[in-house]
Amino acid sequence: MEDVDRRLDRYISLVLRAGMLLSVMVMVAGLVLFILSPGPVESIPIEHLPGELMSGSPVAIIALGILLLIITPLARVIAAAVVFAVDREYLFVAASLAVLAVIALAIAV
Amino acid sequence: MDLLITAGVLLASALAGILGSMFGLGGGILIIPLLTLGLGIDMKDAIGASLIGVIASSTGAAGRYVGEGLVNIRLGMLMEPATTLGSIAGAFLAIYLNQSILALVFAAVLLYSAFYMYKRPELTVHARREDLCQYLDSCYVDRRTGEKIEYKVHNLRRGLLASFAAGNMSGMLGVGGGIVKVPAMNVWMGVPMKVATATSNFMIGVTAVAGAIVLYVNGLVSPVLAATVALGVFAGANIGPRLVRRTAGRTLRQYFALVLVAISALMALEAFGIMGGA
Numbered sequence: 563m564e565d566v567d568r569r570l571d572r573y574i575s576l577v578l579r580a581g582m583l584l585s586v587m588v589m590v591a592g593l594v595l596f597i598l599s600p601g602p603v604e605s606i607p608i609e610h611l612p613g614e615l616m617s618g619s620p621v622a623i624i625a626l627g628i629l630l631l632i633i634t635p636l637a638r639v640i641a642a643a644v645v646f647a648v649d650r651e652y653l654f655v656a657a658s659l660a661v662l663a664v665i666a667l668a669i670a671v
Numbered sequence: 672m673d674l675l676i677t678a679g680v681l682l683a684s685a686l687a688g689i690l691g692s693m694f695g696l697g698g699g700i701l702i703i704p705l706l707t708l709g710l711g712i713d714m715k716d717a718i719g720a721s722l723i724g725v726i727a728s729s730t731g732a733a734g735r736y737v738g739e740g741l742v743n744i745r746l747g748m749l750m751e752p753a754t755t756l757g758s759i760a761g762a763f764l765a766i767y768l769n770q771s772i773l774a775l776v777f778a779a780v781l782l783y784s785a786f787y788m789y790k791r792p793e794l795t796v797h798a799r800r801e802d803l804c805q806y807l808d809s810c811y812v813d814r815r816t817g818e819k820i821e822y823k824v825h826n827l828r829r830g831l832l833a834s835f836a837a838g839n840m841s842g843m844l845g846v847g848g849g850i851v852k853v854p855a856m857n858v859w860m861g862v863p864m865k866v867a868t869a870t871s872n873f874m875i876g877v878t879a880v881a882g883a884i885v886l887y888v889n890g891l892v893s894p895v896l897a898a899t900v901a902l903g904v905f906a907g908a909n910i911g912p913r914l915v916r917r918t919a920g921r922t923l924r925q926y927f928a929l930v931l932v933a934i935s936a937l938m939a940l941e942a943f944g945i946m947g948g949a
Contacts, residue, residue, distance in 0.1 A: 571737050571742070571744070574737050574744060575734055575735075575737040578734035581730055582730050582731055586902065589898040589901060592894075592898065593895070593898055593899070596895060603894070603895045603896075604893070605891070605893055605894055606890075606894070608888050621894050624895060624898045625892075625894045627898060627901075628887070628892060628894060628897055628898060629887070631723065631726055631727060631730065631901060632723070632880060632883050632884060635729065635730065635879075635880050636877075636880060638877075639748075639751075654745055654748050654749075657748045657751070657752060658748055661748070661751045661752050661755065661877060664755040664881075665880055665881045665884075667759065668759050668881035669884055669885055
């Protein structure tokens, strides 16, 4: 049964590494553009992010990279929940969902 | 940011990333003082950047540790909701309790754990059967010696309580929960040191996400600073696990005890109002 565990490790590690790589690439691209054409550094309200991205603002690209980084741990909780569900380890599916619920609660209060 | 400050931020974050990823601490405890006291960056900007740095440290290091089979994912998943709940409760309790007394009590607990971890040998109960490597009881291969180590997780309830307390402390005092979770896993639950630090690394990112989203949505994460910190931390978090690979679990445990002493000293100083914002 050791293979089952290695599969969990493999998927989670894949999600974490992909998230890291993606966010690093976007942040580096944004920072390079920012150095080439410096502008104001203040943070962009999240509702303006899509528009600013369309207009190619370097700070918006950096902010997108940070957003990707923040999403990565959530993505790995979801990935774990899926693997546990497929393996019918319902205790751990519940634990994964509880993590997501508590995070939602923390954001709400 | 001028070039010199940028280089300083990168260096400081890389250092925090190395230490945070080696000991499962996230590194916020290092990033904030380095940015504010060392580089004169505003506390408000430092807090947001440090939370992003903690996620970077966790993501970077856990990607490696999980790949090496060091992380007990199931144990981590069970401890996470307890920690996150604890940190919400802590944020509310903080309003009613005296921060200085709290910091002193916490410093004392850390000092005791340090003494224990330095003096007593590691008590891991070895799992008897090879096929136990698939559930909460797990196993890993020590990259330094090539030895396969099997272990049992015990005192799960006490461990969950400790994670709740760890989250509570981090909510009340702004100290990362890893500093409590690592000794709880290692001393109480019989989890080998390398697995304890790797699993703590794995959990920290998720604990930090809630706070990070709140700050991000409210525009309190300064993008350029946070991205610079994240890149520095990523570099460090990819070096830390390599160092751990070459370190014996016993040695890592003794270093961790020293880190505990240093942090409890910092907290005592803060409690007496000598130094703020650690």
